[in-house]
Amino acid sequence: SDGKGDAGGGGKPLVGVDYPRSDTDFWNAYIKYVPPSARELGVELKTTNSQNDIAALISNIQTFISQNVKGVVMAPQDTAAIAPSLQQLADRKIPVVTIDTRPDTGNVFMVVRADNRAYGTKACQFLGTKLGGKGKVIMFQGGLDSINGRDRTESFNECMKQNYPGITVFGEATEWKGDLAASKFQTRLASDPDIKGVYMQSSFALAGTLQVLKQRNLQFPPSDPRHVFVVSNDGIPEELKDIKEGLIDATVSQPADQFATYGLYYVKAAIDGKTFAPGPTDHGSTIVQVRDGLLEDQLAAPLVTADGATVAGQPTVRYDDKALWGNAS
Amino acid sequence: MSDTLVSTGAPAPTDRPTARRRMPALARLRDLVLVPAIVVIAVVGQLVNPVFLQSDNLINILQSMSAIAILVLAETLVLVTGKMDLSLESTFGLAPGVAAWLVVDPAITHGLGVDLLAGAWGVPVTLLVGALVGAFNGLLIVRYGLNGFIVTLGMLIVLRGLLTGISGGSTFFGLPPSMSYLGSASWVGVPVSIWLCLVAFAVAVVVLGFTAGGRALYAIGGNVDAARAAGIRTDRILFLTLVTASVLAALAGLIQAGRLASIPSGQGDGAIFQVFAAAVIGGVSLNGGKGSMVGAFTGVLLLFMIVNVLTLAGVPAQWTNFLNGAVILVALVLSRITGGKAQE
Amino acid sequence: MSDTLVSTGAPAPTDRPTARRRMPALARLRDLVLVPAIVVIAVVGQLVNPVFLQSDNLINILQSMSAIAILVLAETLVLVTGKMDLSLESTFGLAPGVAAWLVVDPAITHGLGVDLLAGAWGVPVTLLVGALVGAFNGLLIVRYGLNGFIVTLGMLIVLRGLLTGISGGSTFFGLPPSMSYLGSASWVGVPVSIWLCLVAFAVAVVVLGFTAGGRALYAIGGNVDAARAAGIRTDRILFLTLVTASVLAALAGLIQAGRLASIPSGQGDGAIFQVFAAAVIGGVSLNGGKGSMVGAFTGVLLLFMIVNVLTLAGVPAQWTNFLNGAVILVALVLSRITGGKAQE
C-alpha cells in the first residue's frame, strides 16, 4: 500500500498478494501483518482477496499478470486447482510463494507453511498425556473440503490409534461453524457425559465450547480431576487469554506473522535472484525438499500451554511468551 | 324473498357438498401433518441411541434450535404476507455484531470494537439495528414497490459484507453480560432461550389466529387488492411485518451470540436455506396466505431432530450432509403430498 | 372514430397510438438497460487502473465469468417458464464430480475415485448426470406437481451432500484431458470457454426469439393455462427445460473443472445467489414470462466487471464483500426502476 516515493521506478518490486479469505480470525491476523512486512522489506503491494473461492483466486492471478507484478504470494486453500495458474506464472517467469498450503502439482519458488499434520499430532500427544491414555475425546473437524482440516483429522486419529489406543475419539464434522460445533458437543455430552478432552481444529469453536462446558457445569480448574482438557488451534489472542484463565489448556500457534513476513521475504529473494537450499534457516525453521524441485520452509508452530512445560518429549511455549504473534499488540 | 326462485334453482349435484365439507377439518389437521414424521424420527432416534429421549438431549435439541426457530418464526410472518426476506440470515449476524462492535472494549479484544457505548446498550442496539434493517427493506419493498426477493437478496450480500467490514472478519469476543444473558442463562433448569422461543411461538399463534392484525397478514398474502378493498392498511402492515421480522432476527442473533459467547463474522451464513426448508416442511406456503406457526415450529423441530439423530448415530462425517439433505427432501415432498393440494 | 370496430384496419384514436407505439421499441431497449451501467463501470475501471481495458484483462473477465454465465443462461430458461431451479449450483459441482469419481485413477490421486471408466467417458458422464438430475427435478415438479422452489431447495442440499459423500470432501484432480479441454484450451488466442459461452448465448437468443419452442417458454411463463389451451404441450416443455438447464449446469461445471484442472467438493457453493442476482439485474422476471438472454448476459458481465474493478482498485480485503454487495443492490434497484414497472 505505501509504495509511493519511487513508484514506477525500479526501486521497489511490485508483488501481488492474494488473501485467501477475510472471515476468520487467523487469516485476518495474516492480512494485518502483510502491509507492515512489505514496508519493512521494501516491496510494493497489490493485494486481492479470493474469498475462499478458487475460481476467484485464478482470476485474481490474471489481474496480477495484467498489472505486471514481479512476484506472487498466495495461500490457495485448494491445492489441486491452481496447477494451470502456476503454469501460466511460470511461463511468464513470475516467481510464486505459497503460504500455508503446498500445491499438489506444479512448482513454486518456496512453500511457507507449518506442518498441519504436526498440529494434529501435537494436540493428540497433549491430550493423550493429560488423560493418561484413556477416556473419551471429541474432535471438532473443520470443513471436510479443507486440506488443512483433513490433515489435522488424519494425523490426530493416527496418533491416537498408535499411541493411545485406550482413548475413544468422536470426530464431528462442523463446516467450521461454531453453532454446529456447540450443538454437536451438547449432543455428544448427552450420550457420553464422561468426555474428558476436546480438540478443536481451529478457534472457530472456542467460545461455543466453553459456553457448553459452563452451562453443563463442567468448567473446573486444570488442577481439578473433573477438568475437561481443551486444545484449540490458531494462536489468536483470545485463546492465549483463555489459557491464562485456565479455561483451555493448549493451542497451536500458527505463525500468522511469519507467514506474512517470510512469504514476502522469499518472493523478494526470488526477484533478487537469490536461491535457497535445504537445511536450517536463520529464523529457527528448516527448509526441506518435499519433492523434486519444491522447497518448503516449515515454520515452527509451537504448542502453547499454561506452563510451557515439555509434553510427550516435545517443548511447548508459555502463553505469555512475547515471541507469540498473539501477544504482539 | 328469494325463496320463490330457489325452489326452481338447480340443486347442486348430490355428492359434491359432502366431499367439500370434509376439507376444513383436514385444513386444521394440516398444522400437525409433521407429527407422524416427528414420532418416527423419535422412535428411530431412541433405537439408535437410548440417550435420545433423555431430557438432557431433548433440552439440547430445543436449545440448539431456539435461535433458528425464532428466525423461522420471523420468516413465516413474512411468507404469510406473500413476501420473502432472504436478508434475515444476515441481520441475524449483523445486528448483534454491530452492537458488539459498539460496546466491546478494544483493549480487551485486541483492537476490535470501538467501545462507544456501555455494555448495557448491547441489547437495545441489537434490536434497533434489526428495526433499521427491516425499515430499510420495508422502504424499498413497500414504499418503492421493488420486488422483495431482489431487494432482500441484495441486502443479504450487503449486510454480510458490512459485518465483515466492521469486524475485519474476526470474531467478537468479550460480549457484555447483558448480551450473552439470553443465550446462556437458565430458568428452572431450562435455558432461557428455550423459554423465549416457546413464548415467542405461543404469542405468534395467538396474534396470527386471534387478532385483527394477524388475520390481516393472511388476507394480504391471499389477495392484497382484496385486503386493501376490505379496509386493511396493507402498506403499513407489510412494513410493520418486515420490521418485526428483522427485529426478531436480531433477537435470534442475540440468542445465538449468547450461546456461543461470541459473534463470528460469518454468523448466520447459509442459514436461510435451513429457514426456508423448515418453514416449507411445516406447511407455510411460499405464495402467501397460508401457513401456521404450529406447522413452522414442527418444521424446525423435525430438522433439528434429524441432525441430532444423525450425530448420535455417528454417521460418517462425509455422508451426514447427504443423509440430512435426503431426509429433508423426503420430508419436503411428503409434507406437500400429505398437505393436500400439490401446487402451491 | 373509435367506434369503427368492424371496419378493416381501423386506425385507433388520435393521440393514444403514438404514445403506445413507443412500447415495443422500449421493450427491446429494455434488454440493453444495463449498457449504460456497463459503460460507467468500464470508465471507472479505466480510471482506477489503466490495465482495465487491456485485452488481457477483458479476456480474464470473460473467462472468469464463462462458467457462471452458462449457469445464468440455464437459470434464465427456467425463470422464463415461471419456475426456479436452485439446485443448479449443486449440479454444477456434482455432475463433473461424479464423472471424475468414475474415471480418475485412485493410484494417482491418493485413493480418490474408483477408476471404473476410461477417461474419454468423462464428458458424456458429466452431461448424463446433469440430465438425470434435471429429469428427477422434472419428475417431481412437472409430473407430481410439487413446488419447484421446494424441490430444488431440497435437491440443492442433497446433491451437495452427495458430492461430499463420494469425494470425502476432497478435491478431485488428475482429470483426463477430455474433461479439462473445454476449460483450459484456447482457439485463436481466446479461451474455448469464452467461445462456448458466447455461442451458447447466441444459440439461446435464437431459440428463445425465433423458434416455436422458445416462444412457448414465454407463453408458459406468462400464463400456463392459456398456453395449454393453445395446444402447447406445457408439461413436456417444462420437463425438457428443466433437463436442459441441468445439462447446461453440468456443462458449466465442466468448464469450471477444466479451468481449475480439478473439482473441489464445494464447487458451486453459494453460486446460486450470484446467478439470481445476475439474471434479475439483467431484467429476467422471477414471475416468469419475461426476460431476455441479452439482458441476462449483460447482468453477468456487469457483476464480473464490478468484481474485477474492485480487485484492480485494491479495496481492503474485509470491505470487498460489502462494496460488491452494495453495487449489486444498487444495480438491482436501478434495473428494476429503469426497467419500467416496479412490481414484478
Add this chain to the structure above:
Amino acid sequence: MTDSAARPDDGRTDHGPPVVEAVDITKRYGSTLALDSAGIMIRPGETHALVGRNGAGKSTLVGILTGLQEPDGGRVAFDGHPAPPLADRDAWRRRVACVYQKSTVIPTLSVAENLFLNRHARGRDRLIRWRTVRREAERLLREWSVDADVDQPAGTLTVEERQFVEIARALSFGARFIILDEPTAQLDAGGIGRLFARIRDLQQQGVTFLFISHHLQEIYEICDTVTVFRDARHIRTAAVADVTPAELVAAMTGEEAGAGPSTDRPAPAGDAPELLTVDGLVTAAGAEASFRVRAGEVVGLAGGGGSGKVDVAETIVGLRRPWAGAVRLAGRVLRPGSVRDALDAGIGLVPQDRHRQGLVPMLSVAENITMTVPGKLRRRGFVAPARRDAFAGRSIADLGIKTTGPGQPVSGLSGGNQQKVVMGRALASDPKLLVLITPTAGVDVRSKQNLLAVVDRVSAAGTGVLIVSDELDDLRGCDRVLVMFAGRVVREMSRGWRDADLVAAMEGVQAEHV
C-alpha cells in the same frame, strides 16, 4: 314488469345533497387515459345505472368512488362533504360498500372470514371470537340461499357462490350507498333473481345504488337513472324511462344503433357431412352427453350454473380427460385429454375464462393470435417475425381489433378487444369446428354483435360451431340448442324457440309446465 315508469320513484329523487358527486375526474394509467374529465352525480335513494363499452372507464370510476384509486384530477364529494383522505379506509367504508368487478374474495381464507374480513367479532380482550364469526356467516349465507360450509376455504367455492359471498358481504355492512360493478356477469337467471329481489328490498329502505351491467334489460328492470360513458368521457345522464334501448346503445357506441347480426342465416344444407361426433361422453365430474354437429351448423349448448355444459365442452376440446366415451372430428378419434390433438384435428377454441386460459398478457397481440399455429410462421425452421406480424395483421383487420399494432402486449387492450384476440387465436388454425365457451361474458353489446357476426361468417364457409353459453343472445343464431341440466342433455330445441321455453329448460322445468 320492466316498465320503470310504473315505479313510484318520483318522490325519491332531489332531496338533499347528492349521495356522491364526482366532478371532472381524470385518471391515467401510463399512456392510457381511463377517465377524461368524467363525472357522475348520484341522488339519495335512486338506483343509478352506469353503462358503457368495455374500457369506457366504469370500473376506474368505481375505484375512485370507493377510495382505492386516487384520481389524477377532479374531486369527489359525499353528501356535499369532500371525500376522506385515501389512507383513511374506514371512513370510506362507512360511506360506500362495493361489489368490485375483480374478485375480492381471498381464496385461502375461509368463507366465514371472507364475509367478515377486517370486521371480525371480537371479545372484550380484543381477540377474535371465531364461534360468533362462524354463526354470523352461516346466517348470512342462509339469507342468500348459498349452501356452503362457512369453514371451507373460499377458493373451493364455485364462481357463483363466490359472487354471492361478495354480494352478501357488501350488502351486510348496512351501508346507505352500494356500488355493484357487473354483479350479474357471473350469475345465472336464478341468482340474478335473488339479487334483484334483495335490491328491491333495500330500495324500499331508501338505499342508494350505483349499478353497472352490460345487460341492458337489467338496467330497465331495476334502475331509475342511467349514465353513459364512452371513451373515458361522460356522454349523457337521463332517467331510464326517457331513453330507449336503441338510444342507449347509440350513446355507448357513438353511432346510430345498427341492426344486430341478421338472424336469417341460411340453414346448413341437409346433406352437410357430420363433423363432430360425441358418443357416450362422460366427463370426470360426471356430466354426460352424446350429440353431433354437422359442417356449417351452429349448435348451442345451453344450461344454467353447474349444469355441466362447460365441463362437457372442455372435455371435447381436450382440456379435461373424459371418464368414458369418445369424441370424433370428421371421422378422426381425438386423443382424450390432449388439446394439441384436438387442435391438430381442426378444433378452434375460445375458452371460458379469457384471463385464465385465453391470453398471455405480457406477450404481444401477434404472439397470442399465432400461438396455436407455430407451423404457419416457420421459415427454414425458425419463426419469422415478419410473417407472424403479417398473419396477425390479417386477424386484426378481420376482427376489427382495436390495437396500436401486432406488437402491442395484449395486457394493454380493453376487455372486448382482448376477447377478440382470443377469437383470433381460435380462428388462426382455420378450424373445422369452432368451440366457443361463454364467448361474450363481460363483453359490451357492440363487441358482442361483432363476435357473433364472426360466427355467422365462418359457419357460412362450412365451419361447424358449438356455442356453450347461458346467454340467450349468444344462442339466438343457433340452428339447434341442446339444453343441459344437472349433467344431462335434457332437451333439444331447434331454431325458432321461444325465450321462455329455453329459460325454463335451463332451469330444469319441463316445457309442459310453462
